[in-house]
Amino acid sequence: MSAQIIYGKQISDSIREELIQEVEQLKQQGVTPGLVVILVGEDAASQVYVRNKAKACEQLGYHSEVIRVPAETTQQELLALIGKYNEQQNIHGILVQLPLPKHIEEKAIIDAISVEKDVDGFHPVSVGNLMIGDDALLPCTPSGVIELLKRTGNSPAGKHAVVIGRSNIVGKPVAMLLLRENATVTICHSRTPNIAEIARQADILVVGVGVPKLVKKEWVKPGAVVIDVGVNRLPDGKLCGDVDYDDVLDVAGWITPVPGGVGPMTITMLMANTLKSAKQARR
Ligand SMILES: NC(=O)C1=CN([C@@H]2O[C@H](COP(=O)(O)OP(=O)(O)OC[C@H]3O[C@@H](n4cnc5c(N)ncnc54)[C@H](OP(=O)(O)O)[C@@H]3O)[C@@H](O)[C@H]2O)C=CC1
Ligand SMILES: Nc1nc(=O)c2c([nH]1)NC[C@@H]1CN(c3ccc(C(=O)N[C@@H](CCC(=O)O)C(=O)O)cc3)C=[N+]21
Ligand SMILES: [Mg+2]
Numbered sequence: 001m002s003a004q005i006i007y008g009k010q011i012s013d014s015i016r017e018e019l020i021q022e023v024e025q026l027k028q029q030g031v032t033p034g035l036v037v038i039l040v041g042e043d044a045a046s047q048v049y050v051r052n053k054a055k056a057c058e059q060l061g062y063h064s065e066v067i068r069v070p071a072e073t074t075q076q077e078l079l080a081l082i083g084k085y086n087e088q089q090n091i092h093g094i095l096v097q098l099p100l101p102k103h104i105e106e107k108a109i110i111d112a113i114s115v116e117k118d119v120d121g122f123h124p125v126s127v128g129n130l131m132i133g134d135d136a137l138l139p140c141t142p143s144g145v146i147e148l149l150k151r152t153g154n155s156p157a158g159k160h161a162v163v164i165g166r167s168n169i170v171g172k173p174v175a176m177l178l179l180r181e182n183a184t185v186t187i188c189h190s191r192t193p194n195i196a197e198i199a200r201q202a203d204i205l206v207v208g209v210g211v212p213k214l215v216k217k218e219w220v221k222p223g224a225v226v227i228d229v230g231v232n233r234l235p236d237g238k239l240c241g242d243v244d245y246d247d248v249l250d251v252a253g254w255i256t257p258v259p260g261g262v263g264p265m266t267i268t269m270l271m272a273n274t275l276k277s278a279k280q281a282r283r
Contacts, residue, residue, distance in 0.1 A: 001250065002249055003248070003252040003253055003254055004254045004255075005254075005255060005256075006152055006254055006256045007257075007261075008144075008148055008262055008264050008265045009260045011148060011152075011265065012265050012268040013264075015265075015272070016056070016060060016268055016271065019060055019271055020061075023060055023061055023275060026278060026279060026282070031278055031281070032061070032062065032090070032278075033063065033092055033274045033275050033277075033278035034062060034063035034064070034088075034091040034278070035062055035064050035094075035119065035270075035271075036067060036093070037050055037053055037066050038067045038069070038078070038081060038082075038095065038096045038097065039066065039068045039097045040069055040071060040073055040097070040104065041070065041071030046097045049097070050066055052263075052267050053270065057271070063090055065091070067081065071101050072101075073104075074104075075108060075109070078100075078104060078109060079108070082096070082109065082113055086114040086117065089281075091117065092117060093270070093273060093274035093277055094113050094114070094118070095119055095270070096110070096120075098169070116277060117277060119270055119273040119274050120137075120139060120140065120169075121137045121140065121273070122139065126138075126139075127168075127173075130173060133180060137273045137276065137277065138173075138273070140265075140270045141169065141170055141208075141262060141269070142174040142176075143272075144265030144266050144268065144269045145206060145227050145265070146177050146181060147265060147269070148262070149181075149225065149227070152225075154225045155181070156178050156182065157181060157182040157183065159203040160183070160184050160186070160203050160204070161183040161185050161186070161202060161204040161206065162185075162186045162187075162188060162198055162206070163175045163178070163185065163187050163188070163206045163207075163208075164189070164195065164205070164208070164209055165188075165189065165208035165210075165229070166189045167208065170208035171187060171189070171208050174206055175187050186198060186201075190209075195219070196216075196218055199215065199219040200218070200220065201221065204224065205219070205220060205227065206229065207226070207227070207229060207242045207243055208229035208242065209242045210230060210242065212240050212241075213241075213245075214242050215228075216247050216248070217244075217247045217248050217250065217251045219248075220248050220251045220252050223252070224251075225253060225254040225255075226243055226252045226254065226255045227256050227261075228241035228243040228245070228255070228261060229241075229242065230258065231258060231263055239258055240258055243255070245257060
């Protein structure tokens with residue numbers, strides 16, 4: 001038996017169709033959602049995401065700006081740029097692509113983004129709202145993971161979810177959202193002994209570590225839902241996830257491919273957040 005494949009690309013396309021309806025309505029009220037993506041330096045991987053974001057904006061009819069500044073840009077200059085977009089009425093979302101060059105303090109940059117325009121959901125106030133359970137702008141990749149689960153009939157409620165990875169942008173927020181959805185949540189990381197044994201207890205296994213093909217079939221309970229957040233570039237230029245897809249395919253009940261799984265959902269959730277922010281700005 002082989003796992004059912006969770007086609008994130010298709011699910012993401014159908015959510016975009018839903019969004020288009022809402023965008024049309026908002027435009028009739030004279031508001032066009034606006035997103036600015038700020039890219040510091042020339043990171044090759046980031047270029048791909050930026051291109052995908054710009055494509056999504058075009059598809060949905062958003063106003064989109066991509067600002068590329070050199071790697072030598074100072075923290076002060078970047079802060080000034082953010083300040084400008086915080087004030088700009090036609091911009092509802094500000095995304096500064098991470099990671100930033102070493103000489104720029106990431107926290108200072110994230111703190112400077114107006115909470116109302118924090119479409120990444122990385123600002124401390126957004127993170128606090130997520131913890132408390134307020135209706136805020138939720139981080140895109142984690143909310144994309146939840147959408148994938150719900151839209152394939154794999155509601156987290158009552159399930160044991162194991163999350164591998166505890167970063168601020170993937171592991172921690174995805175664990176918190178799973179908890180909000182009434183899963184019982186275990187978080188593993190690089191200091192967890194017996195990871196395979198813990199992972200094997202998961203009904204839902206979410207992996208975001210950045211290690212190509214870390215998760216093997218021995219880590220997966222037969223029939224489990226496996227969500228692979230990893231996006232790793234192999235030496236041959238191909239993308240692969242943190243899960244050994246071919247190995248796990250026969251034991252999992254459901255699995256996301258890379259590419260075509262979580263990645264497109266991240267972009268679509270970014271579009272949804274920008275729309276939400278634009279709606280709120282109208283008032
Ligand atoms: N599809 C998408 O839209 C997105 C994909 N990604 C991808 O997700 C992956 C993770 O990204 P990100 O969270 O930013 O990465 P980070 O490097 O910030 O965090 C990695 C986490 O994984 C843990 N970890 C690392 N190695 C192991 C291991 N061998 N066993 C167990 N845990 C381990 C680390 O533990 P510790 O805390 O102890 O160091 C850490 O918590 C990457 O491949 C990235 O490209 C990221 C964002 C969006
Ligand atoms: N402030 C900030 N916010 C982010 O959300 C953010 C970030 N910085 N830095 C980098 C990571 C990574 N990330 C991805 C987004 C989309 C795909 C994506 O579209 N992937 C497609 C195709 C990618 C390709 O073909 O290269 C897929 O997996 O099918 C991947 C990865 C967002 N991140
Ligand atoms: Mg990181």
